[in-house]
Amino acid sequence: MSQSSELPELDSPPRAVTIQDVARRAGVSTATVSRALALPDRVAVATREAVFSAIRETGYTPNAAARSLRAKSTKMVLVLLPGIGNSFFTPVLNALEEVFTEAGYGVLIGYTRQSRRRETHYARVIRAGQVDGVLVVTGNVPRDEEFASVPDTVPKSLMFSEVPGTEHISVFDVDNRNASAAAVRYLISQGHRRIAHIPGAEGGLEAQERLGGYCDALRDAGLPVDEALIWRGASNFDFASGDRAAARYFDLADKPTAVFAAADEIALGFMRALKNKGVGIPADVSVIGFDDTEYAIHYDPALTTMRQPRTEMGRLAASDLLRRMAARDGAVPTSKVRLPCELVVRESVRRLG
Amino acid sequence: MSQSSELPELDSPPRAVTIQDVARRAGVSTATVSRALALPDRVAVATREAVFSAIRETGYTPNAAARSLRAKSTKMVLVLLPGIGNSFFTPVLNALEEVFTEAGYGVLIGYTRQSRRRETHYARVIRAGQVDGVLVVTGNVPRDEEFASVPDTVPKSLMFSEVPGTEHISVFDVDNRNASAAAVRYLISQGHRRIAHIPGAEGGLEAQERLGGYCDALRDAGLPVDEALIWRGASNFDFASGDRAAARYFDLADKPTAVFAAADEIALGFMRALKNKGVGIPADVSVIGFDDTEYAIHYDPALTTMRQPRTEMGRLAASDLLRRMAARDGAVPTSKVRLPCELVVRESVRRLG
DNA sequence: CGTATTCTTGTAATCGATTACATCTACCGT
DNA sequence: ACGGTAGATGTAATCGATTACAAGAATACG
Missing domain, CATH: 3.40.50.2300 (Response regulator)
Incomplete structure (x- = not known):
């Protein structure tokens, strides 16, 4: 419905529209299109308009892989859960997804199921540069050798677990x-x-x-x-x-x-x-x-x-990771945050005597 | 610990090891390294060994973005959930993650929270080629115009919802x-x-x-x-x-x-x-x-x-999507599977009279 | 022994963006 | 009027893999 009458393409192979197509249509170079998108005020108003309408007309969406390759950032985080069918993690995941998505990051989930094979698998995902950061929700990342091999340039955080000697990892837990x-x-x-x-x-x-x-x-x-x-x-x-x-x-x-x-x-x-x-x-x-x-x-x-405070911990941990991912080369130090628990009195305890 | 004594690199910028590094070290071309990984039997045994040990020594992991860009496949699927803190979906997500990970696919999750903004966001994720397939767990994908704009070349499935007239979507539900x-x-x-x-x-x-x-x-x-x-x-x-x-x-x-x-x-x-x-x-x-x-x-x-049968539905839906993603250009038709429910008699119903 | 076929490997194009650098225009001050 | 600077845009290199094509070596076959 988009590349309708103008371009005489035969759409047997429905090739995706690229930045080239947009550039051609707007009568500018690909560099200008890229700029119009990333730094709108470094491009003249008229040009910007032209680019935007070309984008609208073609239904262009930048290719994520190309962008990641060049920019060396995928805008994705990996959230590792133990993966027992436990509802404890539901609000945590909710909070994480909320904060990350809001910031334009995608959430890749992984269940480690305390299996070494799976941990290895996810270590590889990280090393493949598939994510910009990692959030481990209850687990023993640092113990695993595979994880030792992932560079410290990838920000990592840990939730709900207290693990000693994790210099490069932010920790969010309770006492x-x-x-x-x-x-x-x-x-x-x-x-x-x-x-x-x-x-x-x-x-x-x-x-x-x-x-x-x-x-x-x-x-x-x-x-x-x-x-x-x-x-x-x-x-x-x-x-x-x-x-x-x-x-x-x-x-x-x-x-x-x-x-x-x-x-x-x-x-x-x-x-x-x-x-x-x-x-x-x-x-x-x-x-x-x-x-x-x-x-x-x-x-x-x-x-x-x-x-x-599961939701709050999720929010904090996500925000912290976001901050560290945004900073080039570890400018933001890791955090060790310990949140307070709260006694909720209901009906299952009786006063004696 | 890996690129120890041999290469005199100064590791101030801890540049990731690329296929080039492996090729150089093994004394072959990058094409050969790539082949050794993808089609091991199209490469001579001796060469293969050399490549593998070079990989081991350097700790090489192929870059996901580069691979995706060229191969036009990300090995990831998007799982869309409504995202209420509902534990109904826990086993579903478990099953999905299990099957997808087993097949080498990553699972990107998204909570739509019945918000149009979020649906738009995820539609863009799909169009950006960030995933090879989409699994919507209870929702109204087809209703949304944004989703209409995502090409049918991306396999899509729907679980737990019965939506009429979804030609290009596999549906897994119950009666x-x-x-x-x-x-x-x-x-x-x-x-x-x-x-x-x-x-x-x-x-x-x-x-x-x-x-x-x-x-x-x-x-x-x-x-x-x-x-x-x-x-x-x-x-x-x-x-x-x-x-x-x-x-x-x-x-x-x-x-x-x-x-x-x-x-x-x-x-x-x-x-x-x-x-x-x-x-x-x-x-x-x-x-x-x-x-x-x-x-x-x-x-x-x-x-x-x-x-x-939540787990079973998850498994089936995941397998179906896997099959369709593997097939080039929709060779595998979509499925409409309706699973049986089962009455589980416990204690909350009393026989009258 | 010469040609055909199969194996193995290398060369280089390619995927689709981003971005350093170069270029060109327009405007500034003196 | 002229050198200088700022602003807008284009050119082309680059990210790190995959893969079409070519070429060389080895083997088979008549």
């Missing part, structure tokens, strides 16, 4: 240890003395920190840390892990009055299993979670939990 | 109307006669079809379709909409014994609101949902629902 301690302190403040913990999967740094915070809070309150009340064995931050932990609860003779789960989904799985067997929540057991996902508030009872 | 009718028939089979419906947001085609199915089933069973039992006003397939519908329930003098919600999240929101006021589910009201999201099974009571 998992202190936040967890605060959650447990809350239980203590409500009169609970016998408090169990369902940690996340071993190996995970966040899980470890949260367990640490749990122990800290108990010790600070002069309460014993009882291994029988630490129900390890989670495979992930998921329902199934909470479900499994319930077995530990039922096995126990001297039951706790409260449970701190390392994640909302674990808490929900646990609660579900207990309710199934007629255990009342919070009547018989109080439960507190971590994250404040969408489902925490809609569950019955609504889950009391420690909120992570 | 929303019949599946809904089946859900309602199930309620009827359990002895329910007075059945309400919470439709999805107006305007949405799926929502409309599901409402249609609800009416069909009632009529087929000789039951009246009562407008007082159709609780419109959903803004989305979300909790809040279910919550709002609950008000309608309480307003009603002659209450229904069962409710068919157009989506699980609506059902969950509705159930939550009822339970809050002491209404028993399924003791007092039976509820059936649609989708079978992760949360349906973990709720209390576990939600009886009509499952959409």
Whole structure:
């Protein structure tokens, strides 16, 4: 519909319209077209108009590959997610996409699925210059040798994970240890003395920190840390892990009055299993979670939990990466930002005594 | 660590290693390097080895932009999502990423957020040749003029939406109307006669079809379709909409014994609101949902629902797109695939009488 | 042994933009 | 009126691969 009557092209091969076509039509050189687009005020008004109408008439859109090749910038970022079907990341991804798109950047997603093959694959994507920056959402980038080979000229950021010694990486996380301690302190403040913990999967740094915070809070309150009340064995931050932990609860003779789960989904799985067997929540057991996902508030009872500011972290991390990508050769230093968590009191914790 | 002792480069500007570097090091032409990579058996064994070790030593990775420019293929697909923070799409995205990555394609995501500006933006991404194919997950691509301007040479697919007259688009969906009718028939089979419906947001085609199915089933069973039992006003397939519908329930003098919600999240929101006021589910009201999201099974009571095969649809749609992208000039025709839904009976529906 | 065929490799054009540099015009001050 | 400067535009190199074509070497066949 665009290159209608003027040009007598036979459109068997519907060749895309290039800057050449626009230049010819506007009666200028390709350099002028390029300038009209990139720096409109370095080109005379009349010429600019001519170029723009030629663009409109031909329906021209600059070719991304050509532009990237020459300009050495793709205007794309890679967002790496662990990729378990976890809804925890939904708002994060939303925030990231929002900020990046607004700034004219495209978002390439990758699920690493803790598989080395996939990490290698994405390392290659980065080295191929396919993206201008990388945002790793919970993971262990720096551990991987493949990633070590990607040049530090590509800005990288990490979210939700605390990894030591990452000089060239911006980090956005929360103080998992202190936040967890605060959650447990809350239980203590409500009169609970016998408090169990369902940690996340071993190996995970966040899980470890949260367990640490749990122990800290108990010790600070002069309460014993009882291994029988630490129900390890989670495979992930998921329902199934909470479900499994319930077995530990039922096995126990001297039951706790409260449970701190390392994640909302674990808490929900646990609660579900207990309710199934007629255990009342919070009547018989109080439960507190971590994250404040969408489902925490809609569950019955609504889950009391420690909120992570996921959307805000996404926004901050994206903005930071944007800033660093825009700066030539690392003029902008990396950031280490630790955001505060917030206790959200709902219905799953009962005051004792 | 790679270009260590041999080459006396000063690495102030850490220029990326190119095919030229590899060629020089292996003592061959760039053409040979390219061939060794793309068609290994068209190059002599000895040469191939030389090339590969040169690649290994230099840590070479082909530049994506250069490759795309010349080969006119980016090995990327654009996945467009509506982008509400809906967990419905999580497994879909998972499946898509899985299949595409496996095939060597990158996944660019875009949230349209029903905003014209964003749709325009993504239309431009396509026209810029940034992707080889497009997968729209629930949306109205064809309606938009911008999209009309993207050439049909870019394979496009649509998931979960039924849009008439889309010649050049593959469609993967379910029979929303019949599946809904089946859900309602199930309620009827359990002895329910007075059945309400919470439709999805107006305007949405799926929502409309599901409402249609609800009416069909009632009529087929000789039951009246009562407008007082159709609780419109959903803004989305979300909790809040279910919550709002609950008000309608309480307003009603002659209450229904069962409710068919157009989506699980609506059902969950509705159930939550009822339970809050002491209404028993399924003791007092039976509820059936649609989708079978992760949360349906973990709720209390576990939600009886009509499952959409989200992962399977994702896999099929991705494979189809892959096939069409691989074929030069539309040799592979588009598909229209309609997958079956499946009733998942759990705890939220009670047998009457 | 000479020609035809197959293998292997190199040369150079090409993809479609951006941009350094050159050129030309117009306007400025003295 | 003339050298100087600013402004507008064009020329052509360049980004880093792929690939058509050509050429040379090796093998086959009569």
